Amino acid sequence: MLSKLSTRPPVRSCAVTGAVGLALLGLGLPAAVTAETTGRDEPNLSRFYDQRITWSKCDGMEMPEDLQCGKITVPVDYAAPGKGTLELALARYRGTGDPRGSVVVNFGGPGGSGVLGLAHGGKEFMNLTDDYDVVSFDPRGVGRSAPVSCGAEATGQALEATDGEDLNPRRAMTQLREVAAECAEHSGPVLPHIGTVDVARDLDVMRAVLGDEKLNYLGFSYGTRLGAVYAARFSDKVGRFVLDGVDTLTEPLAEQGLAAAAGQQQALASFLTWCTEDIACPFGQDPRTARRQVVDLVESLDDNPVATDFGFEFTGQDLAGAMGQGLYSRELWPLLQRALAQLMEDGDTRGVEAFATGGVTAPLPVRGHEPLADEEEIPLDNLPAALMAVNCADDPDRPSADEITRALPGLRARYEKASPVFGPYRLAQVLMCYGRPKGTDYIREHVKDLDTPKMLLVGTRGDPATPYRWTVETAERLGPSAVVLDNRAEGHTGYGSSTCVQRKVDDFLRYGSLPRDGSSCGSEQDTAG
Secondary structure, eight states, X not given: OOOOOSSSOOOOOSTTOOOSOOOOTTTTOXXXXXXXXXXXXXXXXXXXXXXXXXXXXXXXXXXXXXXXXXEEEEESOTTSGGGOEEEEEEEEEOOSSSOOEEEEEEOOTTTOOHHHHHHHHGGGGGGGGGTEEEEXXXXXXXXXXXOOOOOTTHHHHHHHHHOSTTOOHHHHHHHHHHHHHHHHHHHOTTGGGOSHHHXXXXXXXXXXXXXXXXXXXXXXXXXXXXXXXXXXXXXXXXXXXXXXXXXXXXXXXXXXXXXXXXXXXXXXXXXXXXXXXXXXXXXXXXXXXXXXXXXXXXXXXXXXXXXXXXXSEEOHHHHHHHHHHHTSOGGGHHHHHHHHHHHHHHOXXXXXXXXXXXXXXXXXXXXXXXXXXXXXXXXXXXXXXXXXHHHHHTOXXXXXXHHHHHHHHHHHHHHHHHOTTTHHHHHHHHHTTTTSOOOOSHXXXXXXXXXXXXEEEEEEEEOSSSOHHHHHHHHHHHOTTEEEEEEEEESSOSXXXXXXXXXXXXXXXXXXXXXXXXXXXXXXXXXXX
């Protein structure tokens, strides 16, 4: 569930999918291993905690002049740090004057590039640079940080396995196992260590290398899951934490996928109502007719895909995934409208393709050290591949083939009822966990009853990606440390769309001033303190 503060396509973080990944590292491990706490029986991580970052101007087109980039090295496997390392890409806006330290931002996903998020949406955080360096990063498996991939055909294969009137569940299971093998082939050694527990350990290395005694953190959507895991594992290192667009820590992936499909269908209806008020809307001026046209467009592209400049065919399910990214923020709606008009009027897929990352899809070599990937080396499917891998790595449920076989017809019907546009796409993603080792149970079993300083949780009533009830449920689970701010508005997350939310978040991060638990923001007004 990516946040979305900018006009860069957001990624939905958690409540979405799952595919490959193992991340068994977090199972039952005690607190955190740091350079300060390394014991006799624990690997020595001091060389990672003691490294230094060299900051320089960011390379690449359209990078802001004042954005600086750097990198750190982390072990692929924290249980065996001598067996391989990888580099993580970082970016920062330098604080003005004498900053008190850093605030680390995660934009969501999983699968969202923090470097690009900061480059395209960083101006939202300029108030914070009065007190902090504002830092973000590409998590392991994402962007330039050892990017994972499933190959160009994986999602299509999964959709084929779960679609059609002549559905054969057992044949579907075989196809899903083949998809998993493709993901492993294209991803390299980081894949078994891509879960949120591993990313939280990277985050603590980052904290130390940035020179901060405590981590100050602002996480959106999936970034709230990452923040909660960090707080559970490194409770004594928690500084000022804000979680906006709060993820679930307990719901099974199948229920998360249903929530995602229903939320995106609701967002699509709102988008089409907005679009049809404009004479330039490619679906005409009637919202009901427009909704039917979208379903027809998806079905038409599934039956007759369009060739792309990248050498693959653009299907209806590709369109569903692209539209899903464009619906999370009203700021993106004009771009989505133009992209859909290009597609419908000219058969030009470039606009809708822009709502996904670009790059290559060749299998990756296995190396002992994974340097930063060049931009042109980032796989085309990196965003959905990483999203699926992380969600699967974070989920301990693995129904058997027999259980899935019995449940699949009914499950497909529930997803299609939730959304005729997004349901099949979401179901295929959820089922891509099949055949993978169980993910960690650390999040479900241990991320609760935190013993940390107070942290601020922001929930938006009309959030299509992270339902407001997840904010309430997660706050109850985290315990007295959690303070809830109720954003009575529409859209995914609140910081980028509500001046009231932004003011309260900034006041907490800068001055430690928390709103009263249960207070609210309305349409640009604070309605209860």
